[in-house]
Amino acid sequence: MYLTASLSYIRQNSYKIQHNHLIFLTQLQNQLTKNTSSIQQLQLTIHIIIYINHHHNHHHNHRHRHRTMAPVTTTATYDRLTEVKQFDESKIGVKGLVDSGITTIPRIFHQPPENLPAPKPKNRPRLTVPVIDFSGERSSVVEQIRQSCSTLGFFQIVNHSVPVSMIDSAIGSMKEFFEQSTEYKMRYYHREAGKGAAYSTNFDLYQSKAASWRDTLQVRMSPLEPDWEAVPEMCRKVLPEWDKAVAGLGEELMSILCEGLGLKPDRLKELSCLEGRVCVSHYYPPCPQPELTVGLTSHTDPGVLTMVVQNEVGGLLQVKCGDEWADVEAIHGAIVVNVGDLLQMMSNDEYKSVQHRVLANPDEGARVSIAVFFNPSVRDKLYGPFPELVSTTKPAVYREFVYEEYMRRFFTKELDGKTLTNFYKIDNTKA
Ligand SMILES: O=C(O)CCC(=O)C(=O)O
Numbered sequence: 411m412y413l414t415a416s417l418s419y420i421r422q423n424s425y426k427i428q429h430n431h432l433i434f435l436t437q438l439q440n441q442l443t444k445n446t447s448s449i450q451q452l453q454l455t456i457h458i459i460i461y462i463n464h465h466h467n468h469h470h471n472h473r474h475r476h477r478t479m480a481p482v483t484t485t486a487t488y489d490r491l492t493e494v495k496q497f498d499e500s501k502i503g504v505k506g507l508v509d510s511g512i513t514t515i516p517r518i519f520h521q522p523p524e525n526l527p528a529p530k531p532k533n534r535p536r537l538t539v540p541v542i543d544f545s546g547e548r549s550s551v552v553e554q555i556r557q558s559c560s561t562l563g564f565f566q567i568v569n570h571s572v573p574v575s576m577i578d579s580a581i582g583s584m585k586e587f588f589e590q591s592t593e594y595k596m597r598y599y600h601r602e603a604g605k606g607a608a609y610s611t612n613f614d615l616y617q618s619k620a621a622s623w624r625d626t627l628q629v630r631m632s633p634l635e636p637d638w639e640a641v642p643e644m645c646r647k648v649l650p651e652w653d654k655a656v657a658g659l660g661e662e663l664m665s666i667l668c669e670g671l672g673l674k675p676d677r678l679k680e681l682s683c684l685e686g687r688v689c690v691s692h693y694y695p696p697c698p699q700p701e702l703t704v705g706l707t708s709h710t711d712p713g714v715l716t717m718v719v720q721n722e723v724g725g726l727l728q729v730k731c732g733d734e735w736a737d738v739e740a741i742h743g744a745i746v747v748n749v750g751d752l753l754q755m756m757s758n759d760e761y762k763s764v765q766h767r768v769l770a771n772p773d774e775g776a777r778v779s780i781a782v783f784f785n786p787s788v789r790d791k792l793y794g795p796f797p798e799l800v801s802t803t804k805p806a807v808y809r810e811f812v813y814e815e816y817m818r819r820f821f822t823k824e825l826d827g828k829t830l831t832n833f834y835k836i837d838n839t840k841a
Pocket residue numbers: 690692706711718720727766768779780781
């Protein structure tokens with residue numbers, strides 16, 4: 411089936427393909443008998459995709475060599491949507507491309523220069539995200555967290571209530587899934603949010619200017635459970651345990667965050683901010699040309715709070731800090747916490763939701779992370795700055811909005827830039 415689709419794609423685009431290539435493809439088609447197994451078909455599909463990409467790159471570079479030195483692929487010169495669709499419909503993900511042995515990345519992954527990391531400044535100390543000992547005295551923990559949330563919007567905690575062995579097994583189960591055969595993973599590949607669980611690549615694949623070097627498994631944990639049939643077997647046991655442990659720590663963190671704002675400790679809980687939990691595991695395979703793409707483009711998280719664990723492949727998650735980027739170092743057993751757009755707005759800008767990104771992985775081993783997003787479960791109510799934080803000297807920075815509408819806006823935009831908090835901003839200069 412996949413093979414047929416690939417061949418028809420090639421034929422439709424045959425005007426781009428030289429005669430000898432068409433002969434090669436015809437021979438390939440003729441070699442296929444009814445006995446070809448689906449795995450063989452799949453391998454062939456992968457080879458065809460690589461072939462197409464290689465050919466297009468070659469063709470493109472050849473045509474433009476005498477005009478420009480820049481190797482950058484522009485959307486104007488090729489039918490991007492067709493190639494994106496082809497990649498999506500192949501269901502092989504980025505890991506599938508890597509498994510097929512590619513040495514150059516398909517051009518749909520070529521990021522515009524502004525999304526690529528600049529060379530690291532020399533002779534300057536590397537900025538890193540603060541690490542907070544969660545077992546310290548409560549008032550000191552509250553103050554350190556308040557301080558981090560008011561500036562960088564990110565911190566890591568160690569000596570917290572989630573056992574390190576549980577972090578290891580959660581990451582291990584996710585890695586096990588992503589490292590299954592392409593044929594196995596394909597059964598779970600789709601983009602329908604309704605089932606509460608989906609394996610796919612690049613959730614904004616059709617909205618973004620360029621794809622990123624990452625695959626993702628997303629499972630909604632609460633308020634509704636996922637359809638467990640849609641969750642890969644090796645993740646079914648660990649996910650409920652993981653969710654429970656993370657939700658417990660989330661409750662503690664939210665009360666600390668409220669305290670830092672001078673609010674009653676259960677204010678965020680009252681507004682159902684602990685109840686809408688989505689667990690998202692990202693797999694960042696090694697990238698043969700990490701200088702041309704990214705793992706995850708710079709973005710802010712839309713929800714209230716995000717908690718992330720990562721494996722030992724560090725130095726790739728970065729947080730925007732002025733004109734520079736601070737590294738979120740890989741610390742075994744640590745949990746990364748960051749403020750989302752909703753919390754920034756609810757805190758009336760006391761806490762900051764800060765842009766972050768993941769660089770493409772130049773390492774030999776895959777980077778695996780698991781993020782749990784905390785969102786309100788009550789979607790039809792109004793959200794906005796806490797009235798306790800608004801006064802004549804500190805007017806509301808944001809207007810109120812219904813969470814439902816807010817999320818719709820988020821998912822129809824590209825995962826890039828910071829447009830949503832600005833969208834709800836009140837122009838206080840007119841008052
Ligand atoms: O993979 C990571 O470490 C970060 C993931 C992230 O920022 C996100 O999913 O929003």
